[in-house]
Amino acid sequence: MAISLLHFTTFFQGQEKSIDWGENHYKSGHVERFSYANGEIVGVVHASRRDRSYKASITLRDDGSILRSSCECPVGDFKCSHAATLCIFAMRELSGTDVECQWKKAVVKPRTLPLSELYPQEDETYNPLARDITEEDVDWLRSALCGVQCGMTWLLSPEPEPRPQQQALPTVAQLVREFKGQGMERVLAALELTEEQCLAIQTATVGQRNNPEWQRHRQGRLTASNFGAVLSRRSASPVPSLLKRLLEGQKFLKFLCTD
Numbered sequence: 235m236a237i238s239l240l241h242f243t244t245f246f247q248g249q250e251k252s253i254d255w256g257e258n259h260y261k262s263g264h265v266e267r268f269s270y271a272n273g274e275i276v277g278v279v280h281a282s283r284r285d286r287s288y289k290a291s292i293t294l295r296d297d298g299s300i301l302r303s304s305c306e307c308p309v310g311d312f313k314c315s316h317a318a319t320l321c322i323f324a325m326r327e328l329s330g331t332d333v334e335c336q337w338k339k340a341v342v343k344p345r346t347l348p349l350s351e352l353y354p355q356e357d358e359t360y361n362p363l364a365r366d367i368t369e370e371d372v373d374w375l376r377s378a379l380c381g382v383q384c385g386m387t388w389l390l391s392p393e394p395e396p397r398p399q400q401q402a403l404p405t406v407a408q409l410v411r412e413f414k415g416q417g418m419e420r421v422l423a424a425l426e427l428t429e430e431q432c433l434a435i436q437t438a439t440v441g442q443r444n445n446p447e448w449q450r451h452r453q454g455r456l457t458a459s460n461f462g463a464v465l466s467r468r469s470a471s472p473v474p475s476l477l478k479r480l481l482e483g484q485k486f487l488k489f490l491c492t493d
Contacts, residue, residue: 237324238298245300246321249313255282256318265323275324279316281307290316292324403434406454 246253259265259279266287267278275292290305303317304310310317372390379387404412409424427435439448456464 237292237294237300237321237328239325241299242321242325245303246313246318249318252313252315252318255315256322258282259315259319260322260326265319268320268323268327270324270328275320277320277323279319281316288316290314290320292317292320403431403438403451405450410454 259282262282264280264282265277266280267276269276273294273296275294276289277291278287278289280287288305288307288310290303290307290310292303293301295301300321303313303321305314305316307314307316375386376390379390406425410421413421413424435451439445439451442448
């Protein structure tokens with residue numbers, strides 16, 4: 235049973251926008267599936283400007299008038315354009331006989347095009363490697379790729395200036411081994427760091443545990459995890475237990491305990 239224009243306009247009265255969009259859906263071929271059986275029209279309509287489709291349905295009365303419509307879209311309960319599309323499709327494609335029918339839009343699979351079809355050569359005898367590449371060619375390509383983020387841009391970029399080598403700073407272990415024969419005061423004086431040396435160590439140990447320099451320079455020094463224990467130590471607390479904690483795994487400092 236085909237839907238008459240009178241029944242269509244009566245049901246969608248006041249929904250001019252849904253009618254206009256439904257007409258556009260129909261003309262654009264957005265109806266992907268359509269079926270009619272026992273007074274029920276069910277179809278799938280592709281949404282405009284979206285990569286998805288909505289399932290809509292139309293229920294007809296015995297006299298051919300529209301009883302209700304529904305759709306999976308956000309406005310499906312308010313006579314949406316997808317339901318209007320199915321009605322327009324039924325008016326123009328469904329016969330006047332009360333015969334069940336089903337229609338499905340043929341899916342055309344996209345074909346992957348080879349480079350020869352995407353970029354056809356006008357001159358088949360052209361060979362880009364027929365001559366040596368000049369500096370002018372490189373400069374032209376570099377200017378053409380200016381601002382483009384790709385691997386070729388990085389390959390053609392100039393070599394970075396070499397960074398000046400930072401002077402290696404001695405570690406606590408090296409200083410202790412060098413000055414331990416000169417007395418405690420000499421060792422402690424050698425362990426003092428200037429502000430420039432502190433900044434140099436900070437720069438050299440970026441990454442902490444993932445940086446080998448961080449492991450080297452933290453040996454023999456009060457780290458943040460132990461500094462609190464030193465500050466909060468009471469005078470009555472036993473010194474050997476604290477020293478054992480601080481010197482664990484650092485044999486080069488154990489001679490300090492005997493001085």
